[in-house]
Amino acid sequence: MEAMQSDDAGVIVVGGGHAGVEAAHASAKMGVPTLLLTGDPARICTLPCNPSIGGSAKGQLVREIDALGGAMGLLADSCSLHSRFLNESKGPAVRALRQLMDKPSYNRAALRLLQRLPALQIEAAMVEALIVVAGEVRGVRCADGRAFYARRVVLATGTFLGGKLFRGEDVQPGGRFAEAPSIGLSQALRELGFSMQRLKTGTPPRVDRNSVDFDAMRVQEPSPTPLLFSRRSEAHFVGEQLPCYLIDTNERTHALVRENLHRSPLYGLDLIRGIGPRYCPSIEDKVVKFAHNPTHQLFIEPEGWEEPTLYVGGFSTSLPAEVQIAMLQSLPGMERCAMLRAGYAVEYDMVAPTELDDTLQTRRIAGLYHCGQLNGTSGYEEAAAQGLVAGANAALAARGREALRIARSEGYIGVLVDDLVGKGVDEPYRMMTSRAEHRVLLRHDNADRRLTPLGREIGLVDDEQWATYQAEISALDREIANAEHQRLPVREIGEERFQGAPTIAEALRRPQIHVGDLRAWLPEGLVGEIAERLEIEIKLEGYVKREEQAVAQAARRERLVIPMDFAYERVGALSTEAREKLLRQRPRTLGAAARIPGVAPADIAILSLHLQRREESSLGASR
Secondary structure, three states: OOOOOOOOOOEEEEOOOHHHHHHHHHHHHOOOOEEEEEOOHHHOOOOOOOOEEEOOOHHHHHHHHHHOOOOHHHHHHOOEEEEEEEOHHHOOOOOEEEEEEOHHHHHHHHHHHHHOOOOEEEEEOOEEEEEEEOOEEEEEEEOOOOEEEOOOEEEOOOOOEOOEEEEOOEEEEOOEOOEOOEOHHHHHHHHOOOOEEEEEEEEOOEEEHHHOOHHHOEEEOOOOOOOOOOOOOOOOOOOOOOOEEEEEOOHHHHHHHHHOHHHOOOOOOOOOOOEOOOOOOOHHHHHHHOOOOOOOEEEEEEOOOOOOEEEEEOOOOOOOHHHHHHHHOOOOOOOOOOEEEOOEEEEEEEEOHHHEOOOOEEOOOEOEEEOHHHHOEOOHHHHHHHHHHHHHHHHHHHOOOOOOOOOOOOOHHHHHHHHHHHHOOOOOEOOOHHHOOOOOOOOOOOHHHHHHHHHHHHOOOOHHHHHHHHHHHHHHHHHHHHHHHOEOOOOEEOOEEOOOOOEHHHHHOOOOOOHHHHHHHOOOOOOHHHHHHHHHHHHOHHHHHHHHHHHHHHHHHHOOEOOOOOOHHHOOOOOHHHHHHHHHHOOOEHHHHHOOOOOOHHHHHHHHHHHHHHHHHHHHHHO
């Protein structure tokens, strides 16, 4: 048995990617002594794949992280070189901000942010094993023989568990480019009984920006005004805003892929066993699975102000390097390009997220939390959101406080966690707006109203952020109340006609009228985001009320708690599949049970009846 030691920290976080940084930041900011262990502290948050933060649904995640007091939005705003809104024509419920980062600046900013936290210590270490005593985690053991002790451990290992890198016939151990994998920890998790599987992701080649002809590409300009993730950031450009470019593959590109499939680790060589991301396929997958498409769009994006590299988005590949350069030079504007680094695929171990409860603590080992790609997700934003939840919950548990839980109706973070622990994954999970059934409530613009009070309650939102939030929400509510009463001195606005003088709110409820059309009658200080939010709140009021009613109905089922010792095996009317999955996953509520694949509505009705009978029986006994 492991000898008991005094704890080195309240929380240990393993891994320095986006999940680990957000977990360590949350725990330390909440005042809990925190130890971050990572292979190379200088490479914290290196953005190993694309240079972007945000995008469809992902932008909402970043806004929510910021609303809760997290780090990602602040970091992104501090080094954004290109920003714009996506889906603007589709309405505020799906509109999302996307920024491109100066990669070196992002890495440096993340390290500086962590180093300013008094409760955080950062150590260079490769964790190889967990110290577990009587079903509870007590610390970690490192490859160099050192051990660190804590009763709360957050694993944020990214693609490092059993990681292998593939490029043609070349296969090397690695968690990502030029970094060693973690082999021992992967084996340790298996020995502890965790259910594991292999997943795959990849990255495209990088080319020298000085070797391409931008005139042959379609330009994509950044926003002319600063667009921010964080309400704590100042509204100004931190550096020169750079354009991106669009090009298309062609028949020559596709022919090169087909001619070299026998050298593909995925297709011809049959070296990769892991499942890749459905929504971010490699160029090999695109050519093979979508053979009817003559072209595929690619995104040419800068990776920094001083960096010579361009990221070729949509061109992820694991073909040999000499094939990659030929493929690149078949593209318009890249006929003479220099490839600075070839793309590669990475295969790694993950732990089934159904091993977790909705705090991201494992059911198998008390005090152990998993987050990020270890849970089968893809993307920086999904990782960071899980990191915040896991780190905050580890800190709350260390303080003996109630856990942080975010409902599906409260945030995309809630959708993400609920999908993972309730449904599991069979491929890398990517957040999309279609996954959120209440997305009209979960908008980019109102993340602060939804989640900042919750961040304040758990101790993650500091005094400055809280004061700013209160001032902005008070101003917004004041303007909404004013809009409902102030009448405009006109009966016509553009082509819109009114029976009498309309209020500002009545005018804004017309789809064709926008806040800019009313500028002459609005208060002088009502500009910018407050004015924009005023319009959104008024225009969507009816939709929001209907959605809130649907949420209230769903909440009644969600609140029906299932005891952890509930005897599913005694409910004979349950289907065999439902019984097996309910026994394995032990959902906390009836609502969570209803979202488990294979649990039918009929099973939920039966389960609800038994729970109600149990509750009635318990009430009768207490009388």
